[in-house]
Amino acid sequence: MSRHIVLSPASQNTATGMIGPVDPRFRIICTIIFAVFVVSAASWQAVVATIVAAAVMVALSLPEWRKTLRRVLAMDGFIFATLLLLPFTYPGDTVFTLWGHAASQQGINQAIMIGLKANAVIFMVMAFLGALGSTDLGRGMMGLYMPTKLTTLLMFTVRYIDVLHHEYLRLRQAMRARAFHLRSNRHSWKMMGYLVGMLLVRAHDRSERIVWAMKCRGFHGHFxxxxxxxxxxxxxxxxxxxxxxxxxxITLEVLCPPLL
Amino acid sequence: MHIVDGVLSTEVVVAGAVIAVAGIAFGLRQVSIENMPRIALLSAVFFVASLIHVPIGPTSIHLIMNGLLGLILGWAAVPAVFIALLLQAVFFGFGGITVLGVNTVNMALPAIVVWLVFGPILARTEGRTMMITAFLAGSFAIMLSAVMVGVSLALSGQEFIATARLVFVTNIPIMVVEGFLTAAAFGLIKKVRPALLLSIPTTSMAT
Incomplete structure (x- = not known):
């Protein structure tokens, strides 16, 4: 694993691009509304238009849109695997047969539709929240009356993911120094289990030190x-x-006929 | 085992969200000022664990370890899973937004079941029996998650039943690997730092 910073946007300057300076509350609300709209849309034109709009926003708001695109493509591989069987299991008019299984037009349409919807949501998240730092995410959630405990827990977790990832890389290096090579056998799995166990033990010890240090500084449950x-x-x-x-x-959705 | 946006029917999405909110609310009640850093750090470990890829034959899987998560965090596993999925969705674009509730339930409920069913047994047993129980706990959590993902898909439409079966079959090797990993990690923790496991039901009632 070469990436040393796990949650890269968290360490970024958030006030970049067109959407950067916008109130985090508004961005979170917009993400949710657009996600719900896309998921319930029935015509492909509306979903494609959403993807285009979101892609334009990504281009305007994220300077490193190439990296974003790579992430989306990685996700698409996963989406494709999920939808692979759909044309063969959805009843409808046969288009072609593969090893005796008939693929239906309706099934193909359905698979395309789901793939487009999933992409539209990913693009929307990237556009609205991609440049949002973790602090602003926490402030936004707090501003939207999410439970304080949940927000505080989120902020704590974000903070320590990076720390523990470094701990993980250090332990892996120690294993490498002792000629450990990760293969698919029982020994490797046992060693990785010990690694996770050790991470948990160290995290537990660290948390005891943290709680004392924080109490000394008057921590009373939230930031x-x-x-x-x-x-x-x-x-x-x-x-x-x-x-x-x-x-x-929505107008586009109403005007265009539903696919299926 | 994530489900992406746009697959599930509205009923399943709404039901998942409602159960998730109830679970998170109940889980947050177990979080106090005293144990908040502890829960956050342990959740962070499980997030880091989900970035670890372990090879199986020609492919590789990323760790889930929701069985161990349940055994260590108890009810607090629900907000922990939710936070992990939220961060994955926001920072990696992985997973989905509307399906956050369903995915949280599918990952966190097996953790709670393992904690309630296997926790008391693990607290009482030693040695080989404990290792086998820990293996079963790790495998069972993955199996239950796979079944729940399959059920969420099947409830959304008949056409997804084949996909649901595929999800289950592809998860069988993961069950084995996670079983070994959970057994090793659990054995180590019980030997090195048994205080970590204090959230196990019977123990917490005794203290």
Whole structure:
């Protein structure tokens, strides 16, 4: 594993691009609304239009959109595997047969539709939340009245994923120094089990030190975030643009016939 | 074993979200100021574990270890799983947004079942019996997750039954690997730092 920073966007400057400075609350709400819309859409034109709109937003908001695209492609391999069987199991008009199994037109349409929807959601998440740092994610969740405990737990977890990933890499290096090579046999699995166990033990010990250190500094259950500033004009303009976009997509959905 | 957006029917998505919210709310009740860093650090370990790829034959799998997660965190496993899936969705674009609830339930419920069923046995047994029980706990968690993913798919439409079967079959080697891993990790923890396992039902009632 060559990536040393696990959650890369977390360490990024968040105020980049067009969407960067927008209030995190608005971005989270927009993500949820658009995801629900896409999942319930029935016409492919609306879903494709969403992908195009989201891709434009990604291009405008993420300077490293190439990396984003690679991630999306990696995810697409997984989506493809999920949908591979669908044309053969969905009843309908036969298009072709493969080893005696008939593939139906309806099944192919269904598989394409699901693939498009999944991609649209991924693009939307990347566009709205891709440049959102973990602190802003926490502040946004807090601003949306998510339970304080959940938000605090999230912030803690984000913080320590990086720390424990370094711990993991150090332990792996120690194993390599002792000529351990990961293969698919019982010995390897046992060693990896010990590795995970050791990580847990060290995390547990570290957490005891942390809790004392934090109590000394007056920790009483949650972090103090600087308050989110009141939404400014630019935030409302963003919201207005998104509302217009959503209205346009809904119109497209209503006008176009459902695929199937 | 993630389910992506757009596959499941609305009923399954909504049911998953409702169960997940209830589970998270109940899980958060177990979180106090005292144990919050502990739960967060242990959740972070399981997140890091999910980045570890272990080769099986020609392919490789990433670890899930939800059985061990349940044994160590108890009910707090539900918010831990939710946070891990949320971070994966936001930072990696992996998984989905509307299916977060269903995916949380599919991963966290087996953890809770393992904790309730295998936890008391593991607390009482020693040596070989304990190792075999830990192996079964690790495998059973993956099996239950695979079954639940299959059920969520099958409930969304008849056409997904074949996919559901495929999910189960492809998970059989993962069950074996996770069993060995869980047994090794559990054995080590019980020997080195038994305090980590204090959330096991019978033990916590005794103290």
């Amino acid at each position: 103090h975030f600087t308050h989110l500033s009141h939404p400014v004009k630019a935030d409302y303009i963003f919201l207005l643009v998104m509302a217009v976009l959503l209205a346009a997509l």
